Amino acid sequence: MYIMKSEAEPRRRHHDRAFKAKLVEQSMQPGASASAVAREHGINANMLFTWRREHARAGIVARSSESAVLLPVRLAGPAEEMLAEQGVQESSGSAPATNRSSRPGVIELELAGAHLRLRGTVDEASLCSVLRALRQSA
Structure with missing residues (x-):
């Protein structure tokens, strides 16, 4: 051959x-x-x-055609008291989360100089929006 x-x-x-x-x-x-x-x-x-x-x-972030979405935040416990002392008011009109996980837990992240701690059930779409906004702000 x-x-x-x-x-x-x-x-x-x-x-x-x-x-x-x-x-x-x-x-x-x-x-x-x-x-x-x-x-x-x-x-x-x-x-x-x-x-x-x-x-x-390399730290190059692709631009997204979607703009960052701000989500309503509700504080509970010591953080709520601390903000009240500083004169910060809580935003009214919280939107209910729709696509929630059935398993509660704790998620802690340090990203772009911010520390994010999530407890309980987490809405996946909202978490993705928060992470995208943090990444774009870095």
């Missing part, structure tokens, strides 16, 4: 930073599928996920 060898060696494609940033931004949009974005541009999805990790490590 004879195997033909090609004289031209296969070369890796090199994509410029602007192309990578454009695809990362597209893949980070709400409702976007990273795999679909990769397919549309003729690259492997793993390559796009690698670029997303590199952008995250």
Whole structure:
């Protein structure tokens, strides 16, 4: 059996930073599928996920077409008393959370210089909005 060898060696494609940033931004949009974005541009999805990790490590945050949503906050316990002493009033008109987890717990995060502690059941959509707003404000 004879195997033909090609004289031209296969070369890796090199994509410029602007192309990578454009695809990362597209893949980070709400409702976007990273795999679909990769397919549309003729690259492997793993390559796009690698670029997303590199952008995250470099502190580059993709712009979101969605603006940050402010959520109503209700304080209870010592924090409520502390704010009352400082003359801060609680916002009225709290919206009920709709998509709640059935398992209560505690979530503590330090992100963008902020410390966030959540107790009890957490609405996933609200948590995502808070995290997105913190990430964009960094």
